[in-house]
Amino acid sequence: MESDGLHLNISYVGSCGIILSGEQKAALETSLVILQNNHKFNRVFLWGKILGVKNDYFIAQGTGNDEMADRKTLYSLDCVAWGLLPQATQAIRDQCSVVKGRFHGDPAHEYEHIEIQKIGEGEDSTEEESTIMIKEEDRLAAVVADIDEQVAIAPRGAFVKTPHGAVLQNRSFEGLSVTEAGKQQNYCHFREPVRLNEKSLLEKADLDKSIDFLDPINEDIPKGSWSLKFERGSGLVTITSLLWPGTTFYHVPHTRKYGWIYVGTGEKNKDLPFML
Amino acid sequence: MSTEEEPPVSSPSAAAENKENEAGTPKLDTPKIPTPAGTPQNNGISSPISLNMAPKEQDFLNAKAFLLKSSIKSNLNLYDHLSRVLTKVLNERPENVVDVFEDISKDVKRSKFTSQADTILDKVDRSTEVILAEVQKPLFEKNQEEAEHEGGEDEVETPLPNLPELMFYFEQAGIGMSREEMMRIFLALKQLVDNYPLQTCRFWGKIYGTELNYIVAEVEYREGEEEEEEEEEENEAEDVDLDKEEEGEGEGEEQEEDDTPKPDFKPPPVIPREDNRTGTNKKTFFVCNEPGQPWVKLPPVTPAQVAGARQIKKFMTGRLDAPIVSYPPFVGNEANYLRAQIQRISAGTQISPLGYYQFDEEEEEEEEEGTRENFMENPDYEGIPVKDLVDPTFSNWVHHVQHILPQGRCQWFAPIQQQEDDFEDEEEEEEREEPDEPEPEIGPPLLTPISEDIEIENIQPWSARLSSTLVPQYSIAVMQSNLWPGAFAFGTEKKFENVYLGYGHKYSPDNYSPPPPPAVQEEYPSGPEITETEDPTPEEEMALRAAQQEAMEAAEEMEDPEEEEEEDDE
Numbered sequence: 001m002e003s004d005g006l007h008l009n010i011s012y013v014g015s016c017g018i019i020l021s022g023e024q025k026a027a028l029e030t031s032l033v034i035l036q037n038n039h040k041f042n043r044v045f046l047w048g049k050i051l052g053v054k055n056d057y058f059i060a061q062g063t064g065n066d067e068m069a070d071r072k073t074l075y076s077l078d079c080v081a082w083g084l085l086p087q088a089t090q091a092i093r094d095q096c097s098v099v100k101g102r103f104h105g106d107p108a109h110e111y112e113h114i115e116i117q118k119i120g121e122g123e124d125s126t127e128e129e130s131t132i133m134i135k136e137e138d139r140l141a142a143v144v145a146d147i148d149e150q151v152a153i154a155p156r157g158a159f160v161k162t163p164h165g166a167v168l169q170n171r172s173f174e175g176l177s178v179t180e181a182g183k184q185q186n187y188c189h190f191r192e193p194v195r196l197n198e199k200s201l202l203e204k205a206d207l208d209k210s211i212d213f214l215d216p217i218n219e220d221i222p223k224g225s226w227s228l229k230f231e232r233g234s235g236l237v238t239i240t241s242l243l244w245p246g247t248t249f250y251h252v253p254h255t256r257k258y259g260w261i262y263v264g265t266g267e268k269n270k271d272l273p274f275m276l
Numbered sequence: 277m278s279t280e281e282e283p284p285v286s287s288p289s290a291a292a293e294n295k296e297n298e299a300g301t302p303k304l305d306t307p308k309i310p311t312p313a314g315t316p317q318n319n320g321i322s323s324p325i326s327l328n329m330a331p332k333e334q335d336f337l338n339a340k341a342f343l344l345k346s347s348i349k350s351n352l353n354l355y356d357h358l359s360r361v362l363t364k365v366l367n368e369r370p371e372n373v374v375d376v377f378e379d380i381s382k383d384v385k386r387s388k389f390t391s392q393a394d395t396i397l398d399k400v401d402r403s404t405e406v407i408l409a410e411v412q413k414p415l416f417e418k419n420q421e422e423a424e425h426e427g428g429e430d431e432v433e434t435p436l437p438n439l440p441e442l443m444f445y446f447e448q449a450g451i452g453m454s455r456e457e458m459m460r461i462f463l464a465l466k467q468l469v470d471n472y473p474l475q476t477c478r479f480w481g482k483i484y485g486t487e488l489n490y491i492v493a494e495v496e497y498r499e500g501e502e503e504e505e506e507e508e509e510e511n512e513a514e515d516v517d518l519d520k521e522e523e524g525e526g527e528g529e530e531q532e533e534d535d536t537p538k539p540d541f542k543p544p545p546v547i548p549r550e551d552n553r554t555g556t557n558k559k560t561f562f563v564c565n566e567p568g569q570p571w572v573k574l575p576p577v578t579p580a581q582v583a584g585a586r587q588i589k590k591f592m593t594g595r596l597d598a599p600i601v602s603y604p605p606f607v608g609n610e611a612n613y614l615r616a617q618i619q620r621i622s623a624g625t626q627i628s629p630l631g632y633y634q635f636d637e638e639e640e641e642e643e644e645e646g647t648r649e650n651f652m653e654n655p656d657y658e659g660i661p662v663k664d665l666v667d668p669t670f671s672n673w674v675h676h677v678q679h680i681l682p683q684g685r686c687q688w689f690a691p692i693q694q695q696e697d698d699f700e701d702e703e704e705e706e707e708r709e710e711p712d713e714p715e716p717e718i719g720p721p722l723l724t725p726i727s728e729d730i731e732i733e734n735i736q737p738w739s740a741r742l743s744s745t746l747v748p749q750y751s752i753a754v755m756q757s758n759l760w761p762g763a764f765a766f767g768t769e770k771k772f773e774n775v776y777l778g779y780g781h782k783y784s785p786d787n788y789s790p791p792p793p794p795a796v797q798e799e800y801p802s803g804p805e806i807t808e809t810e811d812p813t814p815e816e817e818m819a820l821r822a823a824q825q826e827a828m829e830a831a832e833e834m835e836d837p838e839e840e841e842e843e844d845d846e
Contacts, residue, residue, distance in 0.1 A: 014452075014455075015453055015454065017452070017762075017778070020450060021447060022448070023743075023744050051756075054739065102785075170379070171375070227485075227487070245779060275781075275788075276486075276591060
């Protein structure tokens with residue numbers, strides 16, 4: 001959710017139970033502006049909040065010129081002092097995928113994970129236990145990267161890909177119409193496309209290379225993992241993800257207003273297929 | 277040059293005429309386009325006009341002719357399009373126009389074709405918003421009756437809670453929904469209170485569904501006012517069941533001789549639900565999808581539904597009549613599942629500060645009953661300072677909703693086994709009571725502090741925070757449940773409230789795994805008579821035969837010496 005007008009935009013996701021207290025709103029307005037200035041971001045977003053047992057983490061993201069590639073993530077415990085999160089490489093993400101349970105709320109907390117490795121082959125194999133310590137900060141970076149990859153969405157046409165490959169905001173995006181806003185295929189994952197290249201040439205022929213460079217969400221598996229609701233009649237569209245409960249995307253049809261935010265425990269809902 | 281004054285309007289018709297000609301042959305000699313004096317007319321030659329013109333002018337005309345060439349596909353020509361785009365740019369004067377030039381161009385192309393679209397589209401877009409607004413409008417209208425009683429209303433106690441005040445506190449804690457929605461919910465509750473005779477009314481919370489959400493209100497009817505229609509229906513159902521059983525017994529006795537084997541399986545006895553106003557059905561719940569829509573009463577919950585709800589995990593869809601397709605099969609539809617989950621959440625997460633409620637000391641119930649059900653507000657409650665409420669030992673908060681036993685009720689119900697032959701001696705019954713009847717289950721009594729709650733793996737079941745770290749003297753205590761994510765409670769010196777905003781599921785760090793199907797029933801008891809034994813191997817047979825022969829020989833030898841002895845003796 002963009003930091004410009006945060007105090008107004010937060011009311012759009014209020015129907016999903018996401019609000020900020022007055023103190024938090026005021027603190028964020030101040031600190032995000034400072035953040036933007038210090039890090040020279042083009043735009044600053046309040047990415048969301050990850051609830052820990054003792055404390056909550058506020059996460060902010062700043063983008064440079066290229067909206068997709070140039071993203072930096074920061075976290076804070078009190079909305080005032082922000083720290084840069086380490087870049088989540090594939091190795092860190094693999095390591096952190098074994099950690100289960102809630103976040104503790106202490107960035108220096110370490111999770112113990114015991115791995116049993118078999119050394120040697122056949123009957124001579126011995127089992128060696130190695131304890132790996134995983135820092136909560138790394139886990140936070142990994143979870144933020146996972147959520148970005150799996151449930152960060154944008155309306156179709158909101159971003160354009162220039163011929164150089166940079167992803168920019170589309171200045172002539174005027175919002176989806178009401179009928180378009182009701183269809184899941186008009187929203188796309190904001191990440192490097194995965195399924196786009198697997199499409200047949202026939203399907204690709206109809207796509208506009210500058211706008212349709214992202215995967216639409218209606219092809220996500222399992223079907224039904226996104227819940228699209230109209231609030232205020234047709235005045236507001238809210239899309240929530242059931243895979244990461246707490247992800248809320250909003251869009252006001254016929255306007256440029258859209259955004260998404262995550263407020264949750266930072267745990268994937270692995271039971272989704274049972275629950276649908 | 278006169279061509280510069282040419283208005284763009286005339287060229288579309290030129291383009292149309294051009295289209296009729298062969299593609300690619302610009303007809304410069306159409307009368308609409310003014311040409312420099314001296315050019316011959318209607319010569320039909322595709323070559324450019326050359327006479328009496330400087331080469332630069334010739335090139336210019338050639339270029340313009342090319343631009344006026346209309347496309348086969350879209351019937352536009354570049355000249356008109358560019359002039360339209362430039363007109364738009366000059367009218368609107370956007371910033372950094374060169375960066376968005378392509379988009380403007382596309383927009384102009386698009387708008388050319390939709391200019392004649394009908395206006396019906398607009399109506400469709402706005403109607404849903406208007407419908408919802410119409411539904412919600414009555415919320416804001418005053419009742420005629422109320423207007424009459426305005427004078428005396430101050431004295432009447434209303435069960436309506438002071439929701440704006442509670443929501444103010446919740447907002448301090450960062451919990452809740454947008455103010456406008458809370459206001460609408462408040463007015464919807466007011467409507468509920470006006471339409472039904474209620475003693476207490478509370479906003480319980482909001483449960484999200486995949487298609488629609490539920491807004492839940494917890495009410496208690498005034499004594500004696502409750503609708504008895506449902507109870508009559510249940511009595512009828514019970515009577516029908518009893519009749520069927522009697523018929524079944526009669527038939528069984530007659531057909532004892534030649535029967536297909538009847539299964540031994542006796543379904544466990546149905547545990548009856550608790551009466552309204554007691555135990556799990558102490559409160560009644562109303563739900564609606566949007567504030568302003570009529571409130572629907574949820575049916576009372578049965579122990580089977582609570583037990584079933586514990587074993588499945590399903591998202592609500594938002595429609596009360598939706599079926600629940602699950603394993604183990606859930607007894608009921610979404611309304612029942614919702615009611616069961618609401619009861620579980622209430623039992624697990626409704627808390628109040630220690631001392632706010634106390635047991636009614638006049639009523640003493642015997643210990644056999646086990647649990648005390650009734651409590652009342654403590655008039656001498658002095659309030660607990662906020663600092664103590666966020667104490668990490670959680671000793672200052674207690675549950676005020678009864679715990680649900682594994683059976684599915686709050687009070688243990690001893691199932692009496694109904695046998696087909698009812699002529700048992702009393703002695704036999706007493707003897708068999710111990711192994712057959714399960715042990716009565718006991719749960720934590722009412723008003724247990726939450727410090728007794730079980731931990732989830734390594735995490736404490738509740739998290740306590742202050743709403744503001746910067747100004748602790750005016751902050752409030754906020755409790756969040758880790759077992760039922762979405763359950764919150766706030767407390768100040770004198771006030772407290774609970775609310776639930778979530779999907780309605782319990783938290784578990786491990787994956788949900790449906791219970792496995794029950795073991796296959798044994799068709800017959802297996803014993804030595806029925807079990808097959810292996811045939812003896814040839815070696816074993818030989819050994820056995822040899823042993824038998826030896827035995828025979830030994831027996832013969834025994835006989836022979838005896839005979840010999842007898843012979844000798846003689």
